[in-house]
Amino acid sequence: MGLIRAVMDTAFWKGRQKRKPLGPRWPLLLFHVDTGGCGGCGMELQAMTCLPYDMQGAGFGFVTSPRSADVLLVTGPLTRTMAPVLQAAWEAMPDPKGLISVGACALDGGLFGENYAVMGGLERRVSVDLAIAGCPPSPQEILNGLCALLGSAAQGKEKETPSRG
Amino acid sequence: MEDVCRLSARVAAGCSVAHQVAFCQAVENACGQNVGGEIALLRVALLEMERLFQHLYTLAALARLAGAHLVASHCMALREKLVAEAAPVTGSRLLMDVCIPGGLSVRETAQMAQLCTQLYEIGQQAYPQLVLLWREYPGLSALLAGVGQVQADDLERIGLDGPVARAAGWDCDGRRIMPAYDGLWRYTSGRQGGTAEDRALLLLDEMEESLRILDLASARIGLAPAANHALSVHDGEGTGLVEGPWGGVLYWVRLAHGRVAEAFCRKPETAALLVFEQVLPTHVAEDVELLACSLGVNAAALDG
Numbered sequence: 001m002g003l004i005r006a007v008m009d010t011a012f013w014k015g016r017q018k019r020k021p022l023g024p025r026w027p028l029l030l031f032h033v034d035t036g037g038c039g040g041c042g043m044e045l046q047a048m049t050c051l052p053y054d055m056q057g058a059g060f061g062f063v064t065s066p067r068s069a070d071v072l073l074v075t076g077p078l079t080r081t082m083a084p085v086l087q088a089a090w091e092a093m094p095d096p097k098g099l100i101s102v103g104a105c106a107l108d109g110g111l112f113g114e115n116y117a118v119m120g121g122l123e124r125r126v127s128v129d130l131a132i133a134g135c136p137p138s139p140q141e142i143l144n145g146l147c148a149l150l151g152s153a154a155q156g157k158e159k160e161t162p163s164r165g
Numbered sequence: 166m167e168d169v170c171r172l173s174a175r176v177a178a179g180c181s182v183a184h185q186v187a188f189c190q191a192v193e194n195a196c197g198q199n200v201g202g203e204i205a206l207l208r209v210a211l212l213e214m215e216r217l218f219q220h221l222y223t224l225a226a227l228a229r230l231a232g233a234h235l236v237a238s239h240c241m242a243l244r245e246k247l248v249a250e251a252a253p254v255t256g257s258r259l260l261m262d263v264c265i266p267g268g269l270s271v272r273e274t275a276q277m278a279q280l281c282t283q284l285y286e287i288g289q290q291a292y293p294q295l296v297l298l299w300r301e302y303p304g305l306s307a308l309l310a311g312v313g314q315v316q317a318d319d320l321e322r323i324g325l326d327g328p329v330a331r332a333a334g335w336d337c338d339g340r341r342i343m344p345a346y347d348g349l350w351r352y353t354s355g356r357q358g359g360t361a362e363d364r365a366l367l368l369l370d371e372m373e374e375s376l377r378i379l380d381l382a383s384a385r386i387g388l389a390p391a392a393n394h395a396l397s398v399h400d401g402e403g404t405g406l407v408e409g410p411w412g413g414v415l416y417w418v419r420l421a422h423g424r425v426a427e428a429f430c431r432k433p434e435t436a437a438l439l440v441f442e443q444v445l446p447t448h449v450a451e452d453v454e455l456l457a458c459s460l461g462v463n464a465a466a467l468d469g
Binding site: 036039040043046079135 | 177178179225237238252463464
């Protein structure tokens with residue numbers, strides 16, 4: 001329902017301001033879009049939300065609407081029918097926002113080559129903040145990748161601090 | 166050939182082994198070659214592992230959509246325990262790329278018998294508690310009993326087999342005609358009301374059956390050498406049929422000049438979508454996702 005609303009928002013309310021409160025947010029909220037493929041990465045994401053993986057403890061949670069998401073999580077090769085949906089989800093997300101590709105297909109198309117229905121991966125089209133490799137990556141690999149993103153963000157913050165001071 | 170085999174593993178992630186085995190059988194039949202009893206037995210073990218993992222995944226999704234998060238958590242925890250046990254031996258958590266034309270490509274073939282025993286022991290230990298929890302969780306059975314009732318005649322007309330048809334009273338199981346299942350598979354009678362509850366209970370029954378098959382297979386694996394056959398690829402046509410977690414998966418291939426010239430795949434998800442559309446008007450919007458899940462509607466398989 002959230003995604004349908006986001007599509008409607010993009011279609012009819014293009015000039016709408018979307019801002020989230022400044023400052024640290026906890027947990028980091030993820031919105032997942034499966035843009036095609038076999039669905040294996042989606043299954044591993046689902047497994048990551050359950051035992052024994054402590055996804056919420058690590059500081060991540062899934063949301064059902066892009067309007068409350070910090071990060072767009074994409075799995076599967078980009079199909080032509082899902083491209084507008086992915087675009088709508090991205091535009092519905094408030095700034096600042098990030099894009100993570102999970103699995104080989106989301107990044108470079110994997111086994112699914114470009115044709116009349118499939119556009120391939122995201123790497124040549126948009127800037128991806130984090131790419132988690134694998135076909136499919138295991139839940140632990142996905143969680144480690146997400147944690148690495150926060151780790152690098154924290155490191156970046158530490159590096160920035162002296163210059164600010 | 167290898168690329169097509171890898172692609173067949175990625176038509177639908179939950180039915181990866183079924184697609185690989187059916188494709189490999191089709192290629193082997195086109196070449197007029199038989200892989201032998203041991204390889205066929207190992208493929209049966211992989212098929213039953215996949216059925217076990219996928220049924221647990223489906224049951225978890227059904228329970229979650231019905232609001233029974235405790236039951237869903239139990240299903241996923243057991244699935245994760247089984248998958249974690251299998252992955253080091255098979256080389257893939259979702260059992261992708263474990264089968265090639267002429268044989269297998271699991272990481273540790275010699276440990277497959279031991280793996281079957283371990284999965285049986287883990288499954289047997291957790292299964293009674295899971296069934297008890299499913300049957301006695303407040304409101305779960307009542308909610309599922311009112312969703313997605315289908316008739317065997319309609320399913321036969323549309324062509325949807327598998328657990329959906331068996332839970333509606335249509336006696337159809339591709340394992341009956343697979344020689345590799347001789348002495349392993351047996352007909353198990355279950356509820357035949359055709360509702361989502363009947364389908365869930367059938368999935369639970371089939372899990373127990375898969376565990377029993379794995380136990381029986383573990384005693385037979387290793388009695389003969391499991392060497393991969395080097396296929397001499399001829400021009401020709403062949404078919405392969407196996408019973409996947411959601412029904413029969415059939416492949417037809419035509420080989421020409423050492424390559425796969427044409428291929429056709431029949432999968433149950435196509436018919437599941439037609440059944441879903443037929444049943445949909447009698448349901449409220451809140452039950453739509455539950456209905457799709459219980460009928461095995463899978464967007465990944467449909468666009469694959």
